[in-house]
Amino acid sequence: MMTQGEMNAAPLASRFWNRELTVYPDQTARRLYLLLVVLITxxxxxxxxxxxxxATLMMADLNIPFEVFVYVTAISNLLGAFASLVAGLADRFGRANLVIYGQLLAALITLFWMPNVTSMVSWGIALSAVAFVEGIVLVATPALVRDFSPQVGRAAAMGFWTIGPVLGSLAVSGVVTLTLPHYRTWQSQYIIAGALGLVxxxxxxLFLRELTPSLRDQLMVSERDRMLVELKAKGLNVAASLAHPWRQVLRVDxxxxxxxxxxxxxxxxTMVGFGVIYLVTIFQYSVDEANALFNWTWATEGAALVAAGLLSDRLRVRKPFMLVGAIGxxxxxxxxxxxxxxxxKPSIGTLTVISxxxxxxxxxxxxxxxxSFTETIEAHNPALTxxxxxxxxxxxxxxxxxCFVLLPSVVTSMNPLLGAGPVLAAYEKAVADKVPPSAELLAAxxxxxxxxxxxxxxxxxxxxxxxxxxLFFTATISVMRGRWSPVAAKRDQEAHDAVVARELAKLRESSGLAQQDAA
Known part of the structure; x- marks a missing residue:
């Protein structure tokens, strides 16, 4: 028999695990959930x-050669790839708990493990751990965004979600620019990031929720579909819609x-992982100057994501934006x-504008x-987003x-350039001291x-x-769902709205007849 304390604790524990909403939330609530998902991302x-x-400070401190830095980054991404497949379980077990508790694990690794690594090996293991967790969580987050955004308005919602990596990059360059001159250690940057992750x-x-499977496993084109979705949810066979999931999504498109x-x-x-290294070694900018360039770059990208998403939703098309974006x-x-x-040497301002x-x-x-991708999946089965x-x-x-495995075989000059500082300093000292440079120094x-x-x-x-x-990306645009013409897209939505109106009328009529029979 449960004690009074256990009885009081049970609802609290249930609240922190069972996060399902049985009613489709209104617009204000959805926007708040989307905002929280974006902040998490x-x-x-x-x-x-x-x-x-x-990177340049960390590689020097831990004696990490450029090739090793790139290959470990590649391996960590590969681990994240297989972790992403694990995130497919979100269709069966939900999205919110994967996001919440994965986020906790990532924060703890970043705050306590990464700043305390002392060797190349321990750094590689810690980075791989973060990447594995990220691979799980960052598949579940766009699934939540899709759940809370009808197709009309989907691009704007995805625009805010895709701000996640951009603002993450901006946070890196901005925080480094502001705090590195004060703390002067690469470890300090991991501590700041991990502490923010815990917040x-x-x-x-406390606040993240998700839809029940019966609600999220349906196609919702616009706000007008809300009532129909909720009515259908009462009779939806979730298990049947999730049968043979991989067979359903392994499609050419x-x-x-x-x-x-x-x-x-x-x-x-390349810019995220090696942009600072590139600017420092090729154009001899300082770490602070390189991060300042990326402050402007990532801020501009964030604005472009939202603007393109809003305009795409307004015109109801995706493909023209994909094509123009790729060509530009x-x-x-x-x-x-x-x-x-x-x-x-180009000025930092010129490179900032181009970037x-x-x-x-x-x-x-x-x-x-x-x-467009989420809409392409929905065209096959909305339950398998x-x-x-x-x-x-x-x-x-x-x-x-x-990409990262290929990079060192193309750019083979990074190791000598990253180690140029000590070599040049030793040579200048030898010249100043009027001591002949050693053969090893001259070779270096x-x-x-x-x-x-x-x-x-x-x-x-x-x-x-x-x-x-x-250019390869442009060749794949045609296989995706969606119209090229805004006029045709508007006709599609009008036809869909008419179908929804007819189905709602039938449901109301059948519901009224059932009530009469019961009476």
């Missing part, structure tokens, strides 16, 4: 990306579109390439792709891992000079690969 990406902002865990533990967007993001992940992206990566060939415009076109393509997103999460992380200096000459051409090759990846 921002902090998770901040925790994942924070190492990139202090978001408490908020999500889902796989091809996920692969296409993964390749489009090659340049973005490729054109500006080509312009970025020209900066590498310039006779003079901000480039990333804005990428954002236009990506946010409308996210909306999380499974479809898990497949996307797996593909994108495998593709990014392949020769490697630095050769790397400095080779690096621009190697990076140009890499950015041409990124342009090719962007």
């Amino acid at each position: 921002v902090v998770l990406y901040y925790e994942l990306y924070v190492g990139g902002g202090v 978001l865990f408490v908020l999500s533990l 889902i796989i091809a579109s996920a692969l296409g967007v993964s390749m489009l993001l090659f340049f973005y992940y 992206f490729c054109a500006l990566v080509w312009l970025w390439l020209q900066m590498l060939q310039a006779a003079e 901000s415009c480039l990333i804005s076109f990428s954002a236009m393509a990506y946010v409308t792709w996210m909306a 999380a499974i479809g997103l898990a497949l996307w999460g797996w593909i994108i992380r495998v593709a990014v891992s392949a 200096l020769g490697q630095v000079k050769q790397a400095a000459v080779a690096a621009p051409a190697e990076w140009r090759t890499w950015y041409w690969i990124c342009i090719g990846a962007g």
Whole structure:
């Protein structure tokens, strides 16, 4: 028999585990849930990306060669890929608890484990742990966004969700710019990120909710569908809709579109992981200057994501935005390439403008792709959104891992350039002391000079690969669901609204007849 204390504790424990809403929430409540999901996403990406902002300091302190840094990053992404498949369970067991308790685990690793690593191996294990948790949580979060956003308004909602990685990147560059001159250690950045993660865990533990399977497993095009969705939910066979889930989502349109967007993001992940290294080694900017450039870049991308999402929803189309975004992206990566060939070092302002415009076109393509991708999954089975997103999460992380594995074989000059500081300092000291440099020092200096000459051409090759990846994305747009014409899209919605009105009328009529029979 339960004690009084156990009886009082049971409802509290149930509240912290059972988070299902049996009624579709109104617009204000949905916006609050979406805001909380976006904040969670921002902090998770901040925790994942924070190492990139202090990469040069961390690599020097832990004696991590550039190739090892890249390969460990690739391995961690690969672990995240298989973790994304685990997140497909969210269709059966819910999204909210995966997000909340995964977020707690990520915060604890970032706050207590990462700042205390003392070797290359321990750093790699800790990074892989964070990436594995991220792979689970960051598939469940867009599933929540989809649940709380009808298709009319989906691009705007996904725009706010995709701000997560952008603001996570902005948080890294902004916090590093503000706090690194004071704390002067790379460990301090992990401590700040982990502490913020714990704050978001408490908020999500208290307030995050999700729809019941019978509500979320239906297609909702607009707000007008709300009553029909709730009525259908009462008789929906959830188990039947979830039968053979992988067989239902392994479709050409889902796989091809996920692969296409993964390749489009090659340049973005290069900037996130190695942007600071690139600017420091190629253009000799300081770490603070490099992070200041990315402050503007990520802030501009955030604005572009929201603007493109709102405009896409207003015009009711996705594909034209994806195409224009991809073409603009490729054109500006080509312009970025020209900066590498310039006779003079470009100003930080010039690179900031190019980088901000480039990333804005990428954002236009990506946010409308996210909306179109969830709608493509819904066209097959709305009940399998999380499974479809898990497949996307797996593909994108495998593709990014392949990207990172390929990078060192293309850009081979990074190790000598990253170690140039001590070599040049030793050479200058030898000259000042009028001591002949040793053979080893002269050999190291020769490697630095050769790397400095080779690096621009190697990076140009890499950015041409990124342009090719962007063009491949354009080829996959046609397989996705959605119209090219706003006029045709408007006709589709009007036809859908008419069907919903007829079905509601039938349900009301049958309900009235049933009541008469009962009487």
